[in-house]
Amino acid sequence: MTLLLSLILAICTGPGLSESSLRVRLVSGPHRCEGRVEVEQNGQWGTLCDDGWNMENVAVLCRELGCGAAKGTPRGLKYLPLPDKNQDIVNQQITCSGMEDSLAQCKLEELDYGICTHKEDSGAACDPFPFSETVRLADGPSRCEGRLEVKHQGQWGSVCKAGWNLRAAKVVCRQLGCGRALLTQAYYNRAVQGPWPIWLSWVSCSGKELTLQKCSLSPWGGSTCTHDQDTWVQCEGPFELRLEGGDHCSGRLEVLHKGLWGSVCDDDWGEKENQVVCKQLGCGKPVSRPPHAKKPFVPGVGQIWLDDVRCSGNETSLEQCRHRLWGYHDCTHKEDVAVICSGP
Incomplete structure (x- = not known):
């Protein structure tokens, strides 16, 4: 991790968090992917001050919890029951780029003005459905290599390889929780062609997007491509x-x-x-x-x-x-x- 949390996450009513004990959760929300933000220290859960709390931070938290897209930064007071008045509060400002895998990898700074109260607890709202449920690599040797398919209106469809490049592949590999995107020749196995639609004619990404849906996309449907032009993506699989x-x-x-x-x-x-x-x-x-x-x-x-x-x-x-x-x-x-x- 960028910084040891034992040095940088100090809870106002107790000692700092240690890296090995850090856990994050959302409580009192309608599902596990929405609620008031809490972090754990030695078995005790504390709330998080909302100073500097933003959508980039929520995007990282959603990823860490295995949830879907970040949807909002609601106030922690929204979620009942409210925390006990004696519950610890983390008085730190967290600054994320949105690309980190966990909040612990973000920049964490001491607040230099006062301390927070439970009226300033952070909240987070994520889509309960993981990103991986809208993108997949099909008919390949593993879940990290195959023909790119995206889900639209409840149906899976392929993506034309027009304009496809390594930057776009990086986004897909990141979204699926796979390793690095690899340069590969476009490949398609005609033996597994199916009746699915071709949803996208082209995709343009910078490589920094969190999901393929954040890239520039052609209008859904109406493609003039054939399945011989389907996009094939190869990522490094998770290391064992x-x-x-x-x-x-x-x-x-x-x-x-x-x-x-x-x-x-x-x-x-x-x-x-x-x-x-x-x-x-x-x-x-x-x-x-x-x-x-x-x-x-x-x-x-x-x-x-x-x-x-x-x-x-x-x-x-x-x-x-x-x-x-x-x-x-x-x-x-x-x-x-x-x-x-x-x-x-």
């Missing part, structure tokens, strides 16, 4: 990780690709990358070894999948970090990455 040779939270790092486990080269690997691995595995924080200590685990055999992995430390999973193309490296297994985390 494991630590071998120790226990669940320590060992030689391996990633799964194309059904085969392989190791990761330690070129440019450091503390930030360790943080992301421990976070993704739910294993706390990395435990440092002496700088010249021998690696504590036996080198792997077979495939070396990744090299030159670079993370900022903000990522929630390794798939969000930069790396060379799968299988391209200049390493031997003597350079396999090993990670030791503090534990679940």
